[in-house]
Amino acid sequence: MDTTSEDVDELAQLGETLISMILQDEPVPELEILIKNGAPLWYANESEGLTALHAAAYMRNEDLVRMLIKEGALWNAVDHLNNTAGDIALSFNDQVIYTLIRDYGLRSELLLTLLSSKKTPDPPSSLIIRGHDASAAGSTDTFLKSKLTFTIDEYGQEICTVKAGDDEVGVMMAWEQGIMEKTVALLCKDHSNADNLRVLNIGHGLGIIDTLFQNLSSTPALHCIVEAHPDVLRHMKDCGWYDKPGVRIVEGKWQAYRIRSRKTITDGVLRRQDVVPELFEMGGFDIVYTDTFSENYADLREFFEHLPDLLSGPDSRFSFFNGLGATNALFYDVYTHLSEVHLAEIGVDIEWHDVDVGYDGDNDRWGQTRQYFTLPLYRLPIGQMVSDLEMFARSGTRRNANEIVLHLSPTQAPPSTVPFEIQNQITIATWEVRIGSILAASARYSKPWFERIWFIIALASLIIVPVALQPLIYKTIVARDQEGFVTPQSLAEANAILFGVFLGTLLLFLIPISVWKFIGHRQLSGLVQRWTKADQVEFGKNVACSWTVKSPGMFRDGTILMIGLPASATPSSFHPNAYLPSYVNGPVDADASYYYPYKAEPGLPRMSVVGNIPLYVDEKRAFKV
Structure with a gap:
């Protein structure tokens, strides 16, 4: 109608x-x-x-x-x-x-x-x-066809701008220098491969971050730069980037070098193959950074998907220019959390660092070129891949779709706050008592150094005891016939006795430690079962959380505590009250005005310059559509 x-x-x-x-x-x-x-x-x-x-x-x-x-x-x-x-x-x-x-x-x-x-x-x-924004700020194809202007401003700083409709938009400006300096410092700090870094940077711009990488005390062994704009490539040639040792320039959009087929099954084994070789033939990178222009969040998230193939391992680090919705505190907060959620899905842990990018007293210094980032604080992301072993060893909270998983270790501080999903059931006092109880109980049945010594003694005994008893057993059991040959039956009996000695020695060491570990597992399981029953009595069987535990294995002191969350009464993910993965609601900021250190008053810059209702955010263009 x-x-x-x-x-x-x-x-x-x-x-x-x-x-x-x-x-x-x-x-x-x-x-x-x-x-x-x-x-x-x-x-x-x-x-x-x-x-x-x-x-x-x-x-x-x-x-x-x-x-x-x-x-x-x-x-x-x-x-x-x-x-x-x-x-x-x-x-x-x-x-x-x-x-x-x-x-x-x-x-x-x-x-x-x-x-x-x-x-x-x-x-x-x-x-x-x-x-649809078809300007250079909103369309990658338009941007790559647009002419860039490299100029020196009145302060002697180089600026790269592009015309987007009637506006002049900054592709990269010197105000980002502080952000890039801290980014490089955090990416390289205490890196295990600091003397032989392999660096990948997507988007050169003015070359601020690439210059910082080149100025490290140990120049990267490989410094790969992916750049698509012909004017930037020409500027790079003029500045000598093509001639720098260890620097490799990959011309074109990064999408041209992405993986075409990420996963295949060969002989029943899941494998990664069929990749475009230009980036991947160089091997894994120790540091990956991306700062592209005119790409939106969908493009950035697609890049996230390729990180497992680009990073060399858990020691590698990743960062990106976090300009998502940076014209408004709420939008910036939402998209910062959103990127963290999507990175967590592929196994990348993010730590956020704050950089003060407030105006320095000269509000007109950057003109209209800083329209896409008007907030006074920049949230700098540093990410690392998490290996299975690291996920077990480190203390902390992990969230799956229907449970909270805590990795507890006596060598690290336990989580001091109650997960927000269960704060309506578990008080901070109850939480501290339960976490303390599980750590104390697991510590009684987990002695990694003792277990290693026990294992070494057992291994030595399995060799020494049979070898030491062999002459005595052979002398006592082995018989010879009239011709002086060893009888097969007596030799078999002697070998059987030796094998029995071996098994007996093995069981002598295996049974005590197995019984010890089994008792520990029973006590830990009984402890969390009592918690589950107590919660069910207090809150109801269909509402209360369920507690389970994985006790420490051999040579480990880590305990895994799993808290099962009750299912929603309305399972559709499109219903406003439906259950969603627990990580959707991120931790509450300490101060609701976190991104507003001062109120908007005469003489201070406006905090919010967004102009429409967006679905997705362009990283540089922000919400101005």
Whole structure:
């Protein structure tokens, strides 16, 4: 049925009424009735551009915010001042409401990513809320055909810019120098292969980070630079990059050198093969960094998928220019968490480091070239692949789809905070008692040094005891016939006795330690079973968590504690209250105004310059579409 102007006017009136009632602090049940009668949550009023979620955040009504999120409010809508509902919560330093909106945005983006990966066709009723950006800032093909300008500004610093429509957008500027310096320092700090690094950088730009790599105390043994823009390649030739020892320039987009077939099965074994050789023939890299222009988050996530093939191992490190949504604190927070989730899926652990990139008192120094990054803090990611052994050995919390996995070790500090998924059941006091109990119990039945000594003594005894007894057994058992030859029967008896001595010695050492480990496993299992039963009595069998444990094996002191999470009553991942993987809701920031160290006042730069409702973010272009 076609929508008439009368229908639009009716929806607009319902939307205005809903926002007005929220601002008048009407009861939530009455607002819920109005929403069920058709009041649109996407509607923004004409006077200020406020949506219902903006108004609820302004009124600091947590219950209303939860209800609006449940009903599908837009988390990323901006008002006429370019503020989101999350920005309003931050202005009140309201950590609870800000976190609700932030986590809702993260869940929404994860679902959108899932839908886009399945290439689901848009239904006829889909709203187009973001136009196609064919400019150099939004299209890689347009960017590669655009002319770049390399200039020296009035401060004597080199700037690389490109025309994007009527705007001049910075491809790379000297204000990024501090970010790049700290990135290189963290990537190379205490690296096990520091004297013979193999470095891969995607995107040269002005060459800031590549110059920093070249200026290391030990020049990289291999420094591979992937660059596609012809003007940048020409600039690199003029600057002598093609002639530097150990530097290899790969001309073209990185997508041209990606893996064509990542996984195959040969003789029943899963293998990686059929790769384009230009990058992979050089072997694994110790450091991988990417900072491309005009590519969006979908491209960056695709690059994430290739990291296991590019990194040489657990000691290798990875980073990328984190400019995702950096024109708005909420967007930046959501996409920072989103990238961490997607990297965790492929086995990359990320640590975040803050870099102060606030204005230095001269707000006009960079003109319009810094439109894509207006926040005063840059969150710098440093990632490493996690091996199976490392995942076992290190202490910490891992989250799967339906359980929390804790790797506990007496040599490392136990987790001091209760996982947020079970905070409604487990108090901090109970958590500390349980973690302390499991560590104490496992320590009684896990003595790696003693086990190694026991193993060495057992191994030596298996050789020494039979060898020492062999002459006595042969002298006593072995008989000879009248001709002086050893009888086969007596020799077999002697060998059987020797084998029995071997088995007896083996069992002498194996049985005690096996019984000791078995008793430890029974005690640990009994301990967590009592926890499960106690929780079921208190919270109900279908609601309480289940606790299981893997006791330490031989030569190890690590204990794995698994906390099974109850399933949702509504398993559909498209329902607002549905169960989603536990890592969707990231840890709560210590301060809700983390990205706002000062309030926007006259004389200070604006914090939010976003101009539309985005689905995906361009890394450099941010949300300006």
